[in-house]
Amino acid sequence: GQQLNQSPQSMFIQEGEDVSMNCTSSSIFNTWLWYKQDPGEGPVLLIALYKAGELTSNGRLTAQFGITRKDSFLNISASIPSDVGIYFCAGAWGAQKLVFGQGTRLTINP
């Protein structure tokens, strides 16, 4: 099935550093969603984006819906140990059917 191109695939950072990850697609979406998944759990919604160019924050998280509707980024500022996990982007059309990126595995060294 179709997948989004998400990068980087993995990140190893020091606690306190900022993190940036992004997703690109050859298709246009009308919704971009960012999720975090902990081992053995389902994904948890972090941020939802609905308009091209929209910039939305949720605490230390900031995400943007690209102007072309084909990309999105997620930034995490001042990382803490509980930020460890796998982050997925997902694009959706009106039918709410999601297409996921491959995931970014975040590891934080204390």
Next chain:
Amino acid sequence: GAVVSQHPSRVICKSGTSVKIECRSLDFQATTMFWYRQFPKQSLMLMATSNEGSKATYEQGVEKDKFLINHASLTLSTLTVTSAHPEDSSFYICSGSVNTEAFFGQGTRLTVV
């Protein structure tokens, strides 16, 4: 956010048997729910769209006779893996949507021995 409850969280079954997984929307009604499959260290792949009161829509390559989906009410969808084989071992996750935001269940780890 909305709450989706999935049960069981883990199940081990013998090869050839069937396993049923339940997905419930606890605080909203879901006319549509989605079933995903996730292999280790991989992303989620959509298996099928579950439609309340009608037949599910399966993605290409997903066997509808093997993965039976029933969506009999606005708050419950079930996925039954029939005649399970070891290659069906995976993490299965359901989701329901409120407006355009999808909320996921906790997932079910299926191991077929």
